Amino acid sequence: xxxxxxxxxxxxxxxxxxxxxxxxxxxxxxxxxxxxxxxxxxxxxxxxxxxxxxxxxxxxxxxxxxxxxxxxxxxxxxxxxxxxxxxxxxxxxxxxxxxxxxxxxxxxxxxxxxxxxxxxxxxxxxxxxxxxxxxxxxxxxxxxxxxxxxxxxxxxxxxxxxxxxxxxxxxxxxxxxxxxxxxxxxxxxxxxxxxxxxxxxxxxxxxxxxxxxxxxxxxxxxxxxxxxxxxxxxxxxxxxxxxxxxxxxxxxxxxxxxxxxxxxxxxxxxxxxxxxxxxxxxxxxxxxxxxxxxxxxxxxxxxxxxxxxxxxxxxxxxxxxxxxxxxxxxxxxxxxxxxxx
Numbered sequence: 001x002x003x004x005x006x007x008x009x010x011x012x013x014x015x016x017x018x019x020x021x022x023x024x025x026x027x028x029x030x031x032x033x034x035x036x037x038x039x040x041x042x043x044x045x046x047x048x049x050x051x052x053x054x055x056x057x058x059x060x061x062x063x064x065x066x067x068x069x070x071x072x073x074x075x076x077x078x079x080x081x082x083x084x085x086x087x088x089x090x091x092x093x094x095x096x097x098x099x100x101x102x103x104x105x106x107x108x109x110x111x112x113x114x115x116x117x118x119x120x121x122x123x124x125x126x127x128x129x130x131x132x133x134x135x136x137x138x139x140x141x142x143x144x145x146x147x148x149x150x151x152x153x154x155x156x157x158x159x160x161x162x163x164x165x166x167x168x169x170x171x172x173x174x175x176x177x178x179x180x181x182x183x184x185x186x187x188x189x190x191x192x193x194x195x196x197x198x199x200x201x202x203x204x205x206x207x208x209x210x211x212x213x214x215x216x217x218x219x220x221x222x223x224x225x226x227x228x229x230x231x232x233x234x235x236x237x238x239x240x241x242x243x244x245x246x247x248x249x250x251x252x253x254x255x256x257x258x259x260x261x262x263x264x265x266x267x268x269x270x271x272x273x274x275x276x277x278x279x280x281x282x283x284x285x286x287x288x289x290x291x292x293x294x295x296x297x298x299x300x301x302x303x304x305x306x307x308x309x310x311x312x313x314x315x316x317x318x319x320x321x322x323x324x325x326x327x328x329x330x331x332x333x334x335x336x337x338x339x340x341x
Contacts, residue, residue: 015111022114023143026083030074030150049156049163050075056164059203064196065310066171067145076150082137083154084112085119089131090283093235093244095228097182097287098131104144106179109291112138134284140166142173149174161197168196176314178321184328187295188317194296195303219262220273224289227255231283252281298332301339 033054037047053072061068088110089098097109113119116135123133139154155166172192178184201208231251234244259277263270279285299317306312320328 018114018118019112022084023147025114026076026078026150026152027147029076029078030148031076033073033075033151036075046156049160050151052160053151053163053167056160056167056200059164059200060168060171060196063199063203063310064168064171064192065175065314066168066192066196067174069145069174070148071142071145071171071174072149072151072167074148074150075152077153079153081154081157082116082139083152084114084138084141085116086110086112086136086138087119087123087126088134088136088284088287089123089126090287092130092132092283093241093248095232095235095283095286095290097284097291098126099180099182101180104146105177107182109182109287112141132282132284134282134287136288140170142170144177145174161201164200165193165197168200169193172196176317176321181321181325181328182291183294184321184332186292188299190292191296191299191303195300216267216270219266220259221289221293223255223258223262224286225293227251228286228290230254231286255281295332295336297339298335301335304339 033050036042037050037054039047057072060066090096091098099107099109100111101107111122113122116137119135123135126133139157140149140152143149149170151163151167155163169189169192172189173185175192176188198208231248234247234251237244239247256277259273263273302316302320303313306316320331323331
């Protein structure tokens with residue numbers, strides 16, 4: 001036991017050291033966006049993306065009532081596709097995320113690593129302990145206003161609109177954050193991102209994202225959430241490990257089968273979700289859908305009840321966030337049901 005405790009202590013020190021070093025390197029690599037745009041030595045495409053980003057940044061504060069500060073007014077070339085890699089983990093027969101607690105952010109449902117190798121190493125250790133594990137790259141994160149968060153090179157790979165959505169999402173975390181409730185925080189920021197993007201397109205005179213594309217995303221997300229629900233019901237049963245394991249595998253095969261039937265009947269030729277669905281599947285891989293999507297309909301209903309007024313919306317979100325956790329979840333369930341009625 002003593003050896004295990006010492007090992008865990010050393011592991012914790014190494015983990016926090018890489019967090020501090022990674023954040024420090026990020027801070028040191030920042031330069032004002034205005035200087036990057038004006039620098040003729042920088043790539044012209046990069047400068048054009050950064051110029052467009054500042055229009056979205058202005059829109060975020062002026063129209064979405066998101067914080068008006070120096071975040072996303074600075075740029076950092078980090079030289080890698082993701083800023084961090086998050087490691088999600090659950091027990092073999094559970095969809096409850098293994099949480100990790102930090103002094104400022106509170107408890108969250110993942111651990112972040114600044115190198116893919118470190119993330120894979122941590123994931124391997126957890127697999128040895130019998131955990132279901134998933135590693136996911138992250139393009140951006142928020143320091144919740146403690147630092148001036150930069151636009152990172154990792155945020156530029158999917159075009160100007162995706163960059164705008166990331167800015168909206170991360171500024172939403174600065175505007176409102178509830179300790180120890182990842183589902184609340186991420187679903188709220190996802191709603192702000194989506195509604196903000198809808199308004200950003202309208203502001204620029206662009207047509208809305210096609211209803212067919214929105215419907216496709218919603219249907220795919222619902223397939224995954226339905227699988228989570230069935231697995232939760234399964235894991236509540238008093239079954240031995242082997243039968244449970246077989247039934248768990250059957251649920252993942254059902255997800256793949258249902259997806260292919262839906263794709264072939266309604267989205268012929270569209271294979272955008274194939275890589276995800278065909279990759280190895282486990283509980284941890286489903287976690288982001290519960291974290292980032294579960295309460296989006298509830299926040300959409302809050303926005304509707306606020307009459308589309310962002311100030312009233314944020315006030316209502318703050319009221320929800322102040323509730324005790326069980327009351328908060330009950331309120332979100334009621335709002336989601338109201339919005340779909």
